[in-house]
Structures are given as C-alpha cells and as structure tokens.
Amino acid sequence: MSTQAGSGIAGKTAIVTGGSRGIGRAIVERLAADGADVTFFYRENAAAANEVVAAALAAGWKVAAEQLDIRDSAACAAAVERIADRCGRIDILINNAGITRDNPLAAFDDADVAEVLATNVTGVFNICRAVVPYMTSQRAGAIVNLSSVAGDKGGRGQTNYSASKGAINAFTRALAVELAPRKVRVNGVAPGVIETEMSAGVREQAGDAVLARILLRRYGQPAEIADAVWFLVSSHASYVTGQVLSIDGGFKME
Amino acid sequence: MTTPITKDEIMAVFPTVAETMADALGCDLEDIKLDVSLIEGLDAESIDFLDMVFRLERAFKIKIPRGKIVENARGALTEPEFEANGIVSDAGMAQLRSYLSEIPADRFKTPMKVKDIPRLFTPETFCKLVITAQREAAAAA
Numbered sequence: 001m002s003t004q005a006g007s008g009i010a011g012k013t014a015i016v017t018g019g020s021r022g023i024g025r026a027i028v029e030r031l032a033a034d035g036a037d038v039t040f041f042y043r044e045n046a047a048a049a050n051e052v053v054a055a056a057l058a059a060g061w062k063v064a065a066e067q068l069d070i071r072d073s074a075a076c077a078a079a080v081e082r083i084a085d086r087c088g089r090i091d092i093l094i095n096n097a098g099i100t101r102d103n104p105l106a107a108f109d110d111a112d113v114a115e116v117l118a119t120n121v122t123g124v125f126n127i128c129r130a131v132v133p134y135m136t137s138q139r140a141g142a143i144v145n146l147s148s149v150a151g152d153k154g155g156r157g158q159t160n161y162s163a164s165k166g167a168i169n170a171f172t173r174a175l176a177v178e179l180a181p182r183k184v185r186v187n188g189v190a191p192g193v194i195e196t197e198m199s200a201g202v203r204e205q206a207g208d209a210v211l212a213r214i215l216l217r218r219y220g221q222p223a224e225i226a227d228a229v230w231f232l233v234s235s236h237a238s239y240v241t242g243q244v245l246s247i248d249g250g251f252k253m254e
Numbered sequence: 255m256t257t258p259i260t261k262d263e264i265m266a267v268f269p270t271v272a273e274t275m276a277d278a279l280g281c282d283l284e285d286i287k288l289d290v291s292l293i294e295g296l297d298a299e300s301i302d303f304l305d306m307v308f309r310l311e312r313a314f315k316i317k318i319p320r321g322k323i324v325e326n327a328r329g330a331l332t333e334p335e336f337e338a339n340g341i342v343s344d345a346g347m348a349q350l351r352s353y354l355s356e357i358p359a360d361r362f363k364t365p366m367k368v369k370d371i372p373r374l375f376t377p378e379t380f381c382k383l384v385i386t387a388q389r390e391a392a393a394a395a
Contacts, residue, residue, distance in 0.1 A: 133308040136301070137278070182301070 010035025192248025215250025
C-alpha cells in the first residue's frame, strides 16, 4: 500500500511579501490552506490586503497582514521581529513582492531603474537579512525567491526588470551556498506570463506574439505558481536547494 | 570612566551565555569554559559569531549592534588610533590587552591584524559584551 507523506507545512510560520494580490495572494492562500500561520506584507493596497485576510479567516486559516515598504531595512527588521515574537519562530519566507517599470532603455528615467532595483533586489536583501538569523539559529528554514522568465530570457522594454530578476537568480544560488550548512534551503521560482494585473499590459499589447512563444499556448494561473512555491517549501523538496524552477508553460527565447 | 566589570557580574550571566553558545555551536555545555578560545578551541566560524550574537540578543533581550564587540575592545581610542592598514597599533594592543584581560599574554601576537582579533575571543568576552549591553540599556532607560 502506498502512503502519502505530509508536506510538513502545517503549523509552520510563514512570511510572504507582496501578498495582497496576484501570485502573492495565491501563495498566501496555498500555504494557509495547508495549515501554515502566514503573515504577508503589502505596500499600499490596504483594501486588497484586508480582503485577503477576511477571506482567509472565513476559511478558517491563520493569515495576518502588515503594511511594509520592503525598501526600508529598519522597518523590515522591526516587522520580522514582531512576527518572531508573536509566533516564536520563522520557518518559511517567500520573497514575492516585485514591480515593473517597462520602457525601452533609452527612455528610462532614473526612477524607472532605481525603483525596480530597490524593490526587486534591495527589498529581498532587506527581508532576508531580517529573517535569516532566525532560520540559521533554528537550523531549519526554507526561502523561495520569486524570479521571472525575464531573469533568464529577457524581454523588450524590461532591461531593468530582467536585471533585477537575473540578480535574484544569482542571489538565490549564493544564499543557498551560504545557508546550506545551517540547514536552510533557498530556491527560486521563475514564472512565465501569468494572468495577473501585473502582466495585463504585456498580455494586452503583445498577446498573440507572447502566446506563440509559449509551448502550452496559454498563460499561467497564479495558483500554478503557488503550487511550485508550496512544493519548494514543503518536506517533499527537502533535498532541493539553490535551484530556480521555471514555471512558464515552456517559454521560448526569441 | 567606565566601571570595571566584576567577576560576579560575569558569573551571573555565564550560565545563559554558555547554554546559548553550546546551542549555537552544537557542542556540549561542558565544553564551554569561560576561557576557551571560540575559534581555536571550539571551531567557531564567523557565521557562528553572528548566530551567537543573535541568540544572546534574544536570550537577554538586549541589542548588540554589528561590530560592537570590536568597538568595545577599542575603548576610548578612535579607529585611526587603534589600527592602521588593518594592523592594530601599539596603543591598540595595550587597549586590547586591557579589555581582554582574561586572555593569557602569550596569545596576543604582534603584529596583530584587526581581522584576527576574534581569534582571541572566549565565552568571557561574550559575557562582557552582554554586561556592557545590559548596562547601556539600563542607562538609556
């Protein structure tokens, strides 16, 4: 008789950045539905965050939201400390928050570059610097960084975003090396084009061209990314670290 | 002038410091003697120091800013007075010997690189770090 081992996620304390919408919300719900105590951060949209919390509580899940600008390292440290004080430990970190400011390179202004790098790269450093001491001290933990197909394959008008996600891929591998002796696993998930508000512009402007590059000929759903994240933080991935898993329907390079 | 740290103060915090270090280093509590070298005697690495400081912060509910241990060791000396090009000055060595008075004189090799100062550290050094942080917190309160 075959048996299905548990995911090991029930009862774990999880942090998800950018959890109020899109892929982040799907991740929050995936982990909470499996029994994790999830706190997610959101930057601005309190109404969306409240909606996620209300829906989760109605489902009987443990979900809390905190407003946080991940570009502020001191605020990140304080927020993480509050969660650790409340929950006693931090087991799972999902670095999902990210922004795009697409434009041809020559048309960028300074803010287009600085804001994308500050949120997508520095923000990940800030949260990790706050969380990692807890995980290394516990000798246990799992971190998943949300990358993008753009980090590997590039896209017109996305040099800033591509650079930020390429940095996350490198960061993921380097942090995996650093934390492996402390039994903390670090992986990434690189979504392709997923049906979210964030990708609406790309899908509207270049839908046919984009679909032609996807082997499965459809866009992904946030829940399909959440499944991959769930796998990587679960006990099923206990021998996986330093990997960036592409979930992109078979996205082809131009 | 700073009030010297007494042996009684050290012994009051040592049991918790020792327990914290044993957890951080994955060694037996009995191995944590007050005067054992953390690097040479207990195989601690730089990441272990970060771990130990983090655990001590939680155990004693104190804040120990990064670099605090070397700052404490430097005492009243400015950075240029304490070291030049990564080598501890004569004045710096005198200050270091005074701050780390529990460490046998033969362990202070000259010239000493700043990056090698942690090789001198013992559990007693961390007890002093905790006591200093406790005093600073009490003074601020």
